[in-house]
Amino acid sequence: MLGNAAFAKGVEGLERITQTLVAPPYLPEHEQAVTGAPKVVQVKMVMEEKEIEIDKGVFIHAFTFNGSVPGPIIVVHENDYVELTLVNSAESTLKHNIDFHAATGALGGGALTVVKPGEEVVLRFKAIKAGVFVYHCAPGGVMIPWHVVHGMNGAIMVLPRDGLKDKAGKQIKYNKAFYIGEQDYYIPKDEKGVYKRYKKPINSFKDDMKVMKTLTPTHVVFNGVKGALTGSNGLKAAVGDTVLIIHEQANRQSFPHLIGGHGDYVWERGNFSDAPMTNLESWVIGAGSAGAAIYTFKQPGLYVYLSHNLIEAILLGAVAHINVSGEWNNDLMEQLKKPSPIK
Known part of the structure; x- marks a missing residue:
């Protein structure tokens, strides 16, 4: 020893x-x-x-x-x-x-x-x-x-x-990486249903505990505040970029999904010593854990990365945007007819 x-x-x-x-x-x-x-x-x-x-x-x-x-x-x-x-x-x-x-x-x-x-x-x-x-x-x-x-x-x-390696032992490389922290908040309301604001951190303790015990968050957001990674704050990539996305949730489960893409390689519980899962549509981040996913973008446009508890994503804020530049590939997707009145 x-x-x-x-x-x-x-x-x-x-x-x-x-x-x-x-x-x-x-x-x-x-x-x-x-x-x-x-x-x-x-x-x-x-x-x-x-x-x-x-x-x-x-x-x-x-x-x-x-x-x-x-x-x-x-x-x-x-x-x-x-x-x-x-x-x-x-x-x-x-x-x-x-x-x-x-x-x-x-x-x-x-x-x-x-x-x-x-x-x-x-x-x-x-x-x-x-x-x-x-x-x-x-x-x-x-x-x-x-x-x-x-x-x-x-x-x-x-x-x-x-x-990082795939199940065959071949190295997986990424040329861009994003880190997303999902945060659940439990904000007290007053008797009129208005969110309360406090002068000092400790002043909210008792009220916070009452909301926390419901196990029902008032907000579920990515990177601290609602809209932190959407709209003009959206992330950027290009067709051909292989992107690593780290996702952590210290308190609750999350269910990541990339609208318009997939998890080419996913370490759902973050364990890099094991071979990654492949080609997932969505995956699970366990409460108190972090996970990782890699995707190579193949089409330009807006991609939405969210928790596929859609209520939490759309209503509470667990959503991010990735704006991807590049040339469209009609072989992967093509609009054959634009919307028009039914004849």
């Missing part, structure tokens, strides 16, 4: 790199396959409490990692070490921590990362499982779901060192 001193010396001998995290729906710069020894990947996240408008006239005090809902995605490779500096902003009113579903032991790191406002902690863990995983705040008791449904969750992707 390797002693702690020998282990520490071994880790200190590894190359250290700093990963600059970026706001969703994008991923930090990364290689898809690597050679050589594992690295120590240094990242920093600041936990910030901020009021955001999730829909017109609807506000929540969001609990965030790096100011976004979801928090930024971290990308490493199997057997790399993640070294996280976790800061709780001095302006925060609550203690926070982080539980990595990708980590082993100590409640996913949650037991070692509890920090009060104005404090910071450094956690290092070895990413021994390849896949995409959720992380979230888990300060204990009822505060766990309350913090999660206030936006305090995100994802980490642990790529196999030799990259």
Whole structure:
């Protein structure tokens, strides 16, 4: 058994790199396959409490990692070490921590990362499982779901060192990637049915709990607010692009479907060590997990990526747009007759 001193010396001998995290729906710069020894990947996240408008006239005090809902995605490779500096902003009113579903032991790191406002902690863990995983705040008791449904969750992707592969062992490469965090909110209403707004995060706690216990969200959105990825905020791709879509949901199931496309390769529960499923019309993201899908776009136009609980998608907000440029292929689809009166 390797002693702690020998282990520490071994880790200190590894190359250290700093990963600059970026706001969703994008991923930090990364290689898809690597050679050589594992690295120590240094990242920093600041936990910030901020009021955001999730829909017109609807506000929540969001609990965030790096100011976004979801928090930024971290990308490493199997057997790399993640070294996280976790800061709780001095302006925060609550203690926070982080539980990595990708980590082993100590409640996913949650037991070692509890920090009060104005404090910071450094956690290092070895990413021994390849896949995409959720992380979230888990300060204990009822505060766990309350913090999660206030936006305090995100994802980490642990790529196999030799990259993604199909069931025959052939490498699968993507040239574009999007990261979608699905968020369920439970916003209280007053006696007139108007959504309530609160001066401080803790002021909504009792009212929030009443709505949360119904298990019925008032909003289900992609990337923090309704419309974050639709219309002029839509994502962009081109015919021929092979796109990786990471989808995380820290609290409920989701049912992704790409209208006009498919899941060419799907790791429904994010487990990259297993062969992907292929050619799916829709798939399931389990509660408290992340999944991945790859699709190569073949036609231009508007694609709608949504949860195929259509009530949640259309009425509550779980929808994104992908605008694809390129030349139309009549062999795949052609309108033979335009709409006209029946003769």
